[in-house]
Amino acid sequence: MSMATEKKTVGFIGLGIMGLSMAGHILDGGHDLVVFNRTKSKADDLLAKGATWAASPGEVAAVSDIVITIVGYPKDVEEVYLGNGGIVECARPGTILIDMTTSSPELATRIARLAEARGLAALDAPVSGGDVGAKAGNLAIMVGGDEKAYRAAMPIFDLMGGKIVNMGPAGAGQHTKMANQIAIASTMLAVGESLSYAAAAGLDQTALIEVIGTGAAGSFLLNGLGPKMVSGDYAPGFFVHHFVKDLNIALAEAARMRLDLPGLGLAKSLYDKLVADGFGEEGTQALYRLYTQLAEA
Amino acid sequence: MSMATEKKTVGFIGLGIMGLSMAGHILDGGHDLVVFNRTKSKADDLLAKGATWAASPGEVAAVSDIVITIVGYPKDVEEVYLGNGGIVECARPGTILIDMTTSSPELATRIARLAEARGLAALDAPVSGGDVGAKAGNLAIMVGGDEKAYRAAMPIFDLMGGKIVNMGPAGAGQHTKMANQIAIASTMLAVGESLSYAAAAGLDQTALIEVIGTGAAGSFLLNGLGPKMVSGDYAPGFFVHHFVKDLNIALAEAARMRLDLPGLGLAKSLYDKLVADGFGEEGTQALYRLYTQLAEA
Numbered sequence: 119m120s121m122a123t124e125k126k127t128v129g130f131i132g133l134g135i136m137g138l139s140m141a142g143h144i145l146d147g148g149h150d151l152v153v154f155n156r157t158k159s160k161a162d163d164l165l166a167k168g169a170t171w172a173a174s175p176g177e178v179a180a181v182s183d184i185v186i187t188i189v190g191y192p193k194d195v196e197e198v199y200l201g202n203g204g205i206v207e208c209a210r211p212g213t214i215l216i217d218m219t220t221s222s223p224e225l226a227t228r229i230a231r232l233a234e235a236r237g238l239a240a241l242d243a244p245v246s247g248g249d250v251g252a253k254a255g256n257l258a259i260m261v262g263g264d265e266k267a268y269r270a271a272m273p274i275f276d277l278m279g280g281k282i283v284n285m286g287p288a289g290a291g292q293h294t295k296m297a298n299q300i301a302i303a304s305t306m307l308a309v310g311e312s313l314s315y316a317a318a319a320g321l322d323q324t325a326l327i328e329v330i331g332t333g334a335a336g337s338f339l340l341n342g343l344g345p346k347m348v349s350g351d352y353a354p355g356f357f358v359h360h361f362v363k364d365l366n367i368a369l370a371e372a373a374r375m376r377l378d379l380p381g382l383g384l385a386k387s388l389y390d391k392l393v394a395d396g397f398g399e400e401g402t403q404a405l406y407r408l409y410t411q412l413a414e415a
Numbered sequence: 416m417s418m419a420t421e422k423k424t425v426g427f428i429g430l431g432i433m434g435l436s437m438a439g440h441i442l443d444g445g446h447d448l449v450v451f452n453r454t455k456s457k458a459d460d461l462l463a464k465g466a467t468w469a470a471s472p473g474e475v476a477a478v479s480d481i482v483i484t485i486v487g488y489p490k491d492v493e494e495v496y497l498g499n500g501g502i503v504e505c506a507r508p509g510t511i512l513i514d515m516t517t518s519s520p521e522l523a524t525r526i527a528r529l530a531e532a533r534g535l536a537a538l539d540a541p542v543s544g545g546d547v548g549a550k551a552g553n554l555a556i557m558v559g560g561d562e563k564a565y566r567a568a569m570p571i572f573d574l575m576g577g578k579i580v581n582m583g584p585a586g587a588g589q590h591t592k593m594a595n596q597i598a599i600a601s602t603m604l605a606v607g608e609s610l611s612y613a614a615a616a617g618l619d620q621t622a623l624i625e626v627i628g629t630g631a632a633g634s635f636l637l638n639g640l641g642p643k644m645v646s647g648d649y650a651p652g653f654f655v656h657h658f659v660k661d662l663n664i665a666l667a668e669a670a671r672m673r674l675d676l677p678g679l680g681l682a683k684s685l686y687d688k689l690v691a692d693g694f695g696e697e698g699t700q701a702l703y704r705l706y707t708q709l710a711e712a
Contacts, residue, residue: 223616246630258630283626285618293616297609297623301632304605307678312598315665318672319520319590321582326594329580333543333555335598337634368612375615380685381604384677409676 125149128274129182131175131198131205132189132219133160136245139252140188140218140278145169147277154178175199176208184274185209188218191363195221199229199240211237214267216274218259220244220360222367223289223296224374230263230288239267242288244295245279248355256280260298262290296371299364302339303385306405309340313347314409323348347406352397359398362389422446425571426479428472428495428502429486429516430457433542436549437485437515437575442466444574451475472496473505481571482506485515488660492518496526496537508534511564513571515556517541517657519664520586520593521671527560527585536564539585541592542576545652553577557595559587593668596661599636600682603702606637610644611706620645644703649694656695659686 126149130141133155141164145151151169153161158171165171172178175198179185185205187198195217199205205215206229215233217226217240226242233240241263251257259279261268268284275282285294312335316326327344330336346352365386372379388408397404423446427438430452438461442448448466450458451474462468469475472495476482482502484495492514496502502512503526512530514523514537523539530537538560548554556576558565565581572579582591609632613623624641627633643649662683669676685705694701 246627246632248631258626260626281626281629283622285622285626290616290618293613293618294623294626297613297616297618298627298630298632300612301605301609301627301634301637304601304608304678305632305634308598308601308605311601311676311678312594315597315669315672315674315676316590316594318674319587319594319668321587321590321594325580325582326591329555329557329578329582329591330543330595330598332578333595334545334635334639335543335595335602337598337602337636338631339634340598342631371616372612375612377612377615379608379612380681381601381608381678384681388677 124273126183126274127152127181129153129172129178129185131155131178131185131187133164134188135249136252137188138164139249140186140257141169142167143255143277144274149274152178152181174203175205176203179205179209179213182209182213184214184216184271186216186218186274190219192222192225192367195219195229196225200232206233206236206238209236209238213238214271215240216243216271217241218243218245220295220299220364220367221292223292223371226262226292227289239264240288241267241271242291243275244291246295246298251280252278259283260285260291260294262286262292262294263288293371296364296368299361300368300379300382303365304381305337305339306343306402307381307385307388309337309344310347310405310409312340313344313406343403346401346403352400352404352407354399354401356402357398358389358392358400358402358404361402362386362393362398365389421570423480423571424449424478426450426469426475426482428452428475428482428484430461431485432546433549434485435461436546437483438466439464440552440574441571446571449475449478471500472502473500476502476506476510479506479510481511481513481568483513483515483571487516489519489522489664492516492526493522497529503530503533503535506533506535510535511568512537513540513568514538515540515542517592517596517661517664518589520589520668523559523589524586536561537585538564538568539588540572541588543592543595548577549575556580557582557588557591559583559589559591560585590668593661593665596658597665597676597679600662601678602634602636603640603699604678604682604685605632606634606641607644607703607706609637610641610703640700643698643700649697649701649704651696651698653699654695655686655689655697655699655701658699659683659690659695662686
């Protein structure tokens, strides 16, 4: 029997908009799925399709071959893994633990060390691709941790992801995600400022995106979020307050590595202002609101 | 006889690396070419192929149906157009003047006004695509100015460019190029900071570019200049000091429009430092030197 068809018991903790789609793919892949979520009602559809409910992260871990988590903040990750009755305490030796939350690289290495001491293997495996990628099962998955555990988890990763890469030891997945968010941060400034300048200069912003979007100034964000800025569509694809969480982690890691990233710092200060102004529940393209304010001031 | 095959006398002023290729395409297109350049020897190949030398910008203008300029700085543009014995003074009524230098939108509108008063039409038509695009004849050409003159010049633009757009009245071409450079400015920070973080975190930078380059963090610059940063290849595609010229124009225009663009300001301060450190003759990807210095400090 190949790895790809071996039936596992997979525990899944965190049934937000991403987690729900990802857990559904695992169930559809023929595995036994055991779930826990703070709000139980979110699990209803999965339970109706055959998943099993467990009363706590520890109870999920105790019965699973592989435990996947995708929760909110690093403090949530720390609690479900390292808290009393948590995953590391309750998992059976040999279990593979996979945190897919975007979280702190430092925490990821700490969990991996404590897990290893109990005969477990922990991978950090944050994703990109958003709710669309989660639903389509083609997320990019950036993995850090033990190569053997990575290979063993691959059939499960394959159900959720398209591009799946082991970027190095524990923490490397989170570091990769941070490098991704750092690139996004200043590129958002690039898009907002270019469109803001265009508006002030009286240019047709849509024509501008078309002209510059395929050349050296082009980016996924200019072509994808630029038109939303132009039309004032600030509906969330990726929430401002989630992005601020990520930027906080990135800045803390950069500071720990004594790395000065002024573009990241600037982006963080602008997104903080956006949250302070009451726009944390909008999409990251709402950064453009600040440039509109500046122009009107 | 269609516009595309009507033979014109085209004047061309400014035979730098871009201008030489562009003028060559016009000659190859069957038009009469009259050239002037500060350093005459740069014209040797064109003269050998049949172009005619003129002793000054004014002498070029006096015999041409269309005059094209692509010189260094706004002060050079001002001199060749508005100086004594310059283009606006010497061109015959009906002549179309096209400045393809990346220059000041304010200057472009001033030239257009003065040209119109003398029965001339002036277009601002800066390009993107670099020496590669100039050689291949597929530059993006961003045009501002009178629609009728734009249409009349189209057969000549077609010889040099691929994507050619009239973005609005005089100055709109330069404004479009500025919006392009503003988008590039902060995206360069994005690429430099992401790769700098990756190096500090011990990630394989080439693998990083591959993983994040096709997702939301992806950009033409990450995929094109990122690998050069990684390998320390700072050979110029686009010179730092030319980029600083453009950023200065963009900042001056933004200030004139009372527009606060903090990402642009930050990029300008970093590129100024790069010039002060002696790297003005390198390519714009040399920005990465600053992050290496910061990491080593």
